[in-house]
Amino acid sequence: MKIDYQEPSKDLLMRIDIHEKYGSANIDVWTNDLLKPQAGMKILDVGCGAGKLSFLFNEYTKGGAQITGGDFSEELLEKARAKNSETGSTIDFQFLDFNQPFKFADNTFDLCTSAFAIYYASDLDFTFGEAHRVLRSPDAVSGNTGGRLFVSGPLPENKQMFYDIIKEATGAAIPPMPGSSRFKGDIFNTIDKIFAKTELHKFENHLTFPEVAPFIDYVRASLGEDRKLWTSMFNGKDEYEALIGKIEAVAKKWFDRDGKLVMTKVVGGILATK
Numbered sequence: 001m002k003i004d005y006q007e008p009s010k011d012l013l014m015r016i017d018i019h020e021k022y023g024s025a026n027i028d029v030w031t032n033d034l035l036k037p038q039a040g041m042k043i044l045d046v047g048c049g050a051g052k053l054s055f056l057f058n059e060y061t062k063g064g065a066q067i068t069g070g071d072f073s074e075e076l077l078e079k080a081r082a083k084n085s086e087t088g089s090t091i092d093f094q095f096l097d098f099n100q101p102f103k104f105a106d107n108t109f110d111l112c113t114s115a116f117a118i119y120y121a122s123d124l125d126f127t128f129g130e131a132h133r134v135l136r137s138p139d140a141v142s143g144n145t146g147g148r149l150f151v152s153g154p155l156p157e158n159k160q161m162f163y164d165i166i167k168e169a170t171g172a173a174i175p176p177m178p179g180s181s182r183f184k185g186d187i188f189n190t191i192d193k194i195f196a197k198t199e200l201h202k203f204e205n206h207l208t209f210p211e212v213a214p215f216i217d218y219v220r221a222s223l224g225e226d227r228k229l230w231t232s233m234f235n236g237k238d239e240y241e242a243l244i245g246k247i248e249a250v251a252k253k254w255f256d257r258d259g260k261l262v263m264t265k266v267v268g269g270i271l272a273t274k
């Protein structure tokens with residue numbers, strides 16, 4: 001299944017900023033606690049975007065891990081490289097299309113991660129097969145356990161309030177989201193089939209919006225035409241603005257009723273060992 005999806009950097013960075021400003025929990029802390037990346041490790045971050053996870057691991061290991069971030073968006077890779085220069089980091093940001101063979105040798109990485117990205121893959125067996133191939137095999141002689149894969153993505157109950165407001169505003173069905181519709185089923189099952197051991201972890205983050213405006217910023221950064229996920233709901237700029245207007249009216253009604261808007265992100269983390 002080919003999924004036509006793009007992520008404009010302004011939308012991605014806006015959503016990350018809103019999670020940080022209004023969230024009750026920190027996904028970075030959860031990720032580091034779960035993975036505990038170590039200096040000396042070789043890490044591959046697939047669909048790295050502007051480098052959020054790559055920089056997180058770089059900071060956590062105090063620059064001691066050898067980190068490669070791969071993405072097919074040159075716009076996002078440029079942002080990541082600019083941050084490398086700003087922070088004096090040496091993360092290797094390079095072009096990688098996860099629907100194509102990864103340009104790395106077998107048994108290379110200790111950890112392969114992908115945050116909110118790899119579930120857009122067209123052929124899950126192929127892409128997770130590539131992740132498995134480039135991870136280190138367990139080695140009884142040296143006592144090395146196998147390389148680990150970590151994939152995060154939305155669980156089906158993610159952002160219920162966001163979808164409920166859009167449903168009430170439009171009366172229309174929500175287009176299927178490749179992440180939440182595939183994560184717990186196809187994606188977990190594919191990884192479980194290929195890897196020796198697979199666990200599902202869960203992270204919850206309550207985003208409390210103290211006014212309607214930042215919620216609408218979040219809606220705009222999710223429904224943007226360039227992302228191509230929501231285009232069944234509008235055709236062109238005028239229809240897009242009319243749609244946002246309807247969503248804003250319902251969000252105001254909910255806000256007046258409840259005194260706040262609370263959206264819960266429910267994220268799954270699949271952790272697998274080769």
Ligand SMILES: C[S@@+](CC[C@H](N)C(=O)[O-])C[C@H]1O[C@@H](n2cnc3c(N)ncnc32)[C@H](O)[C@@H]1O
Binds near residue numbers: 116
């Ligand atoms: C929601 S963003 C997440 C980015 C980053 N991991 C983060 O947590 O901020 C999804 C990323 O997947 C990337 N992506 C989508 N399809 C891809 C493909 N076929 N190959 C590589 N990257 C892809 C997008 O360019 C984007 O950077």
